[in-house]
Amino acid sequence: VTPHSNITFDDIDNFYQKTLPMSNNNRKKTKPLQTPFATNVTFENIPYEYKNGLWHPVGVISVQRTAILIPLQGRDFNAKAFIFNIHAFARRQLLTYTVLLVEQVSPRSDRFNKGRLLNAGVRYIENQKSLNITCLILHDVDLIPENDGNYYVCEPSHPKHTTVRVRQIGSKRGYSRYYEFLIGGVLLLTPDMYRQVNGFSNLYWGWGGEDDDLSLRMIQRRVCVVRPVDAVAVYAALPHPHGHRNDARFNLLAWSTVRVDGDGYKQIDSLIEIVDVKQRSSVVHLKVNVDVEGSE
Numbered sequence: 391v392t393p394h395s396n397i398t399f400d401d402i403d404n405f406y407q408k409t410l411p412m413s414n415n416n417r418k419k420t421k422p423l424q425t426p427f428a429t430n431v432t433f434e435n436i437p438y439e440y441k442n443g444l445w446h447p448v449g450v451i452s453v454q455r456t457a458i459l460i461p462l463q464g465r466d467f468n469a470k471a472f473i474f475n476i477h478a479f480a481r482r483q484l485l486t487y488t489v490l491l492v493e494q495v496s497p498r499s500d501r502f503n504k505g506r507l508l509n510a511g512v513r514y515i516e517n518q519k520s521l522n523i524t525c526l527i528l529h530d531v532d533l534i535p536e537n538d539g540n541y542y543v544c545e546p547s548h549p550k551h552t553t554v555r556v557r558q559i560g561s562k563r564g565y566s567r568y569y570e571f572l573i574g575g576v577l578l579l580t581p582d583m584y585r586q587v588n589g590f591s592n593l594y595w596g597w598g599g600e601d602d603d604l605s606l607r608m609i610q611r612r613v614c615v616v617r618p619v620d621a622v623a624v625y626a627a628l629p630h631p632h633g634h635r636n637d638a639r640f641n642l643l644a645w646s647t648v649r650v651d652g653d654g655y656k657q658i659d660s661l662i663e664i665v666d667v668k669q670r671s672s673v674v675h676l677k678v679n680v681d682v683e684g685s686e
């Protein structure tokens with residue numbers, strides 16, 4: 391039974407007839423409920439087609455239209471492993487999706503500005519009106535989801551943070567947990583929610599804090615984050631050297647909530663320039679100058 395086969399309601403009836411418990415009385419006599427998902431059905435090889443900028447499972451209408459955004463500076467070695475894995479993962483979940491690499495170009499600074507990259511990526515998506523994206527996934531390039539039950543589907547009214555437990559590949563330490571407040575790593579939210587908090591601050595240069603800043607914005611705007619259960623919210627982290635820490639992050643965080651309206655997604659256009667768009671079969675590769683002359 392695959393979703394694209396010509397299955398009829400009769401087939402489904404027949405499939406379930408023998409296994410559905412009819413009442414508490416005969417429950418003991420029947421086998422446990424077996425769904426097609428519990429058998430050896432796999433979506434691994436479901437045909438996909440590329441149509442109007444998105445990957446679609448053939449013969450299936452997905453609930454959401456998803457953009458996976460990966461901010462990037464260097465780390466090509468991680469990006470390749472990530473892209474290789476994320477397509478298989480997305481297809482096993484029958485997503486309708488696109489993958490966007492948002493790579494930083496910055497002539498005046500070697501510090502990573504993840505906030506500007508993500509604001510730029512979301513703006514690009516928003517401008518591609520025909521894509522009609524309904525779910526944004528902000529995804530670190532070094533995190534590989536390990537459980538297919540970690541559904542990459544946006545909740546209608548809450549951002550969803552899915553990096554609950556993370557293990558380092560090659561380390562024997564097992565899974566680490568983070569703090570309740572953390573929303574960094576992988577975050578799913580609708581474009582509406584992104585606008586509601588005015589996206590990310592544009593002021594964080596270097597590693598750390600920009601995600602905590604977004605978390606504060608959400609608290610200020612009464613946006614409540616949800617998480618999947620521990621068993622499925624697991625990731626493997628690819629190895630890489632640590633980025634340059636941002637010493638200004640503590641001070642920026644202290645004043646975060648007074649800046650929400652004046653520093654964020656609404657302000658991104660004057661701060662960045664998309665210098666290259668390369669449409670590949672596996673990704674759309676944007677190069678973004680996050681450091682245009684006159685922007686601080």
Ligand code: BGN
Nearest residue numbers: 574598599600601602639640643
């Ligand atoms: C935190 C960082 C986050 C990062 C997580 C997980 C800061 C601000 C300190 C007040 N926050 O410490 O940005 O995602 O670790 O690595 O540095």
